[in-house]
Amino acid sequence: MKIHIVQHDVRTMNPEENLEWMRAELESEASREALLTVFPACSLCGAPLYAAAAYTDLQKRAQAALQELVALSEHRAFLVGMPLQIQDKGLCNAIVFVQNGAIRGVVTKKYLGVDEQKYFVRGEGVQLIEFHDQRLAIGFYEDLKELSKGHVGEPDMVVCCGCQVFDYQKPYRTRYRMRKIVETLGASLVYVNRIGGEGPYLFGGGSMALNAAGGVLCQLPYFEESCHTVDMQLIDTIDDEKPEAVELVYKALVSGLRDYFRKNGLQRAVLGLSGGIDSALVAVLAVDALGAENVHGLLMPSQYSTDHSVTDAEDLAHNLGISYDIVPIRPVFDELRKAMAPVFGDRAEDVTEENMQARVRGSMVMSYANKFGALALNTTNRSEAAMGYGTLYGDSCGSLAVIGDLYKTEVYQLSEYINRDGIRIPQNSITKAPSAELRPGQKDSDSLPDYAVLDAVLNLYLDEGMCEDEIVEEGYDRELVQGIIRKVARNEWKRLQFAPQLKVSPVSFGLDRRWPIS
Numbered sequence: 001m002k003i004h005i006v007q008h009d010v011r012t013m014n015p016e017e018n019l020e021w022m023r024a025e026l027e028s029e030a031s032r033e034a035l036l037t038v039f040p041a042c043s044l045c046g047a048p049l050y051a052a053a054a055y056t057d058l059q060k061r062a063q064a065a066l067q068e069l070v071a072l073s074e075h076r077a078f079l080v081g082m083p084l085q086i087q088d089k090g091l092c093n094a095i096v097f098v099q100n101g102a103i104r105g106v107v108t109k110k111y112l113g114v115d116e117q118k119y120f121v122r123g124e125g126v127q128l129i130e131f132h133d134q135r136l137a138i139g140f141y142e143d144l145k146e147l148s149k150g151h152v153g154e155p156d157m158v159v160c161c162g163c164q165v166f167d168y169q170k171p172y173r174t175r176y177r178m179r180k181i182v183e184t185l186g187a188s189l190v191y192v193n194r195i196g197g198e199g200p201y202l203f204g205g206g207s208m209a210l211n212a213a214g215g216v217l218c219q220l221p222y223f224e225e226s227c228h229t230v231d232m233q234l235i236d237t238i239d240d241e242k243p244e245a246v247e248l249v250y251k252a253l254v255s256g257l258r259d260y261f262r263k264n265g266l267q268r269a270v271l272g273l274s275g276g277i278d279s280a281l282v283a284v285l286a287v288d289a290l291g292a293e294n295v296h297g298l299l300m301p302s303q304y305s306t307d308h309s310v311t312d313a314e315d316l317a318h319n320l321g322i323s324y325d326i327v328p329i330r331p332v333f334d335e336l337r338k339a340m341a342p343v344f345g346d347r348a349e350d351v352t353e354e355n356m357q358a359r360v361r362g363s364m365v366m367s368y369a370n371k372f373g374a375l376a377l378n379t380t381n382r383s384e385a386a387m388g389y390g391t392l393y394g395d396s397c398g399s400l401a402v403i404g405d406l407y408k409t410e411v412y413q414l415s416e417y418i419n420r421d422g423i424r425i426p427q428n429s430i431t432k433a434p435s436a437e438l439r440p441g442q443k444d445s446d447s448l449p450d451y452a453v454l455d456a457v458l459n460l461y462l463d464e465g466m467c468e469d470e471i472v473e474e475g476y477d478r479e480l481v482q483g484i485i486r487k488v489a490r491n492e493w494k495r496l497q498f499a500p501q502l503k504v505s506p507v508s509f510g511l512d513r514r515w516p517i518s
Contacts (some may be wrong), residue, residue, distance in 0.1 A: 007205045010196060013261065039079060041095060051118075075100065081095050081161055090121035094123070107123075107125075107140075108125075110140075125139060128152055148184060151265050158187055161440060165201045171248060172242070190209045190230075221506045257290070271295075273298065273317065279297075282413070327364055358390075376397065381411050383407050385491075387487045393494050416430070
């Protein structure tokens, strides 16, 4: 049996646009030669829909698009995902099986995510459907656990429609799970996943087909639109290539950044360039996503900035071919201090004045964004966000946090990956000690543990879910662990006011990890 796999980007809340690319795919020669064409889950309306799923206007538009697709299905068969009102049940996240001008079956999602539970009712899960003398077990990725429980009978083939949010572990977990299903059932398998960015959520693709012996028949690329027709009876297989996590993260961030701009009708980006590694990495990702002509840097030195901070930022701009301006903050900072002097009186300067400088910089970046119709990119990393190491309305400002889900050590790893074929990020930006340069001789290490140690503890606490005692048992000092956990908890209020961040980790702030603020 030939199956046509379609891995495509999806426009959320736009069934009319999604209908057009589906129509074009169904009319292609490759699709016509296949017995079954499989689109990703949620392919007609996108995901996540949140409250929009419950609006009757969107449901009616989706139904109209579905009817147009049904009209195209003479002598054809395909699977399409959409929100669907089921009589006497309610609104379900559904996969619709269309064949020969009619709807032959509907598969409804059983294991709903936290946000889905607010708007969809629990469905029936994986369904067994007879098709060309084959028993097809059709379902959502989350419902495949039903197969291992023996609740679905004995299928000849499993067809999984996915809408899987990317994290750097997901591709490897997905591949392992698919192989286990094939091994357990002795059935061939098709997995189709969407690509593209939807706000902070990134969808990686990586669709695949396995024969009943577990051999890989096809593997579609990650973060690229692609389609492939595969004969599920083939014995010959391809090499099972496993891309490195750092490569997938790079592709994810570029794809997510590009889609955030494209889907919101934006073109230009601006960011502050400090000469450090965080802003340098964000600038590279922005250039790769938007083009150098659409990225502008602001260099905003203070009286505490070192000479190499400016030269490193200038070297970066020249390497990338982006425009930039140098706008010293001292005149504005001095006037702000003078204006506040009657209020502050004879109190000694402290972190207040440091934060004033950061807010001046934030105001300059946002002013440029307003004047030139650009989107301000935030350059905070996950380690800083975890510890609250940043100024609210200062270096926390911006409309999108590009690397907000990367620990500082991961920032270094990705920067080295980007420089693998030549210097794009100046080496001094990578090797010099990180500093906010808000007071003479300031270093991040004055306020934070060494990043290698900090990130290791944060990983155990945030990603592995370990408690204080368990982390200490891993060999870390108890006082250090207590201090880190305490700062993570105390700065939840600050993270709640943070820019949306592109999700690439398994447990992201605000998206996966939600914590009380009092």
